Amino acid sequence: xxxxxxxxxxxxxxxxxxxxxxxxxxxxxxxxxxxxxxxxxxxxxxxxxxxxxxxxxxxxxxxxxxxxxxxxxxxxxxxxxxxxxxxxxxxxxxxxxxxxxxxxxxxxxxxxxxxxxxxxxxxxxxxxxxxxxxxxxxxxxxxxxxxxxxxxxxxxxxxxxxxxxxxxxx
Ligand SMILES: NC(=O)c1ccc[n+]([C@@H]2O[C@H](COP(=O)([O-])OP(=O)(O)OC[C@H]3O[C@@H](n4cnc5c(N)ncnc54)[C@H](OP(=O)(O)O)[C@@H]3O)[C@@H](O)[C@H]2O)c1
Numbered sequence: 001x002x003x004x005x006x007x008x009x010x011x012x013x014x015x016x017x018x019x020x021x022x023x024x025x026x027x028x029x030x031x032x033x034x035x036x037x038x039x040x041x042x043x044x045x046x047x048x049x050x051x052x053x054x055x056x057x058x059x060x061x062x063x064x065x066x067x068x069x070x071x072x073x074x075x076x077x078x079x080x081x082x083x084x085x086x087x088x089x090x091x092x093x094x095x096x097x098x099x100x101x102x103x104x105x106x107x108x109x110x111x112x113x114x115x116x117x118x119x120x121x122x123x124x125x126x127x128x129x130x131x132x133x134x135x136x137x138x139x140x141x142x143x144x145x146x147x148x149x150x151x152x153x154x155x156x157x158x159x160x161x162x163x164x165x166x167x168x169x170x
Pocket of ligand 1: 005006007008013014015016017018019020042043044045046047049060061062063076077078095096097098099100103124
């Protein structure tokens, strides 16, 4: 199984200053629970923003001399990262950022996307090239959760999209 996972504001924003634009602990907990025990494919900028990176993490970078934390392996393309992640035998999640979603989606069986129904300021957008409107909605759960920066309750829709015929990995 190859999946991607991410969260997006209602205006398409996913990142601000190399972190999330919002502070919603339950959303972060959902992410951590969903990817627990999986092999992860991570963009270099997202990797650098993470305090803790679990083992079997494949960091996509064009740099050849990047020194990474233990358990992390540099890969030169998203496809190489997905192949290496699949070879671990674990479930595979591409966890972003935008550049990784844009390259990984053709190979994904599922996209776990949390739609945060509030606009946020940010500098990174969910790629508009990903045709999720053509994917089947496998499941959806909703919850009103407190966003700690604004102090507001925000509707979060936890969607799992399924793609019928993902591309085989080259
Ligand atoms: N809302 C969410 O769910 C979510 C999830 C993840 C991240 N984010 C946010 O998204 C932002 C980061 O996203 P981003 O798109 O700017 O960065 P990113 O995807 O995390 O990392 C980009 C870097 O990955 C490498 N890379 C990307 N595509 C590549 C390719 N096709 N081949 C080889 N290397 C490639 C390059 O590294 P080198 O420069 O080293 O070559 C590039 O600079 C942050 O704000 C982060 O917090 C949000």
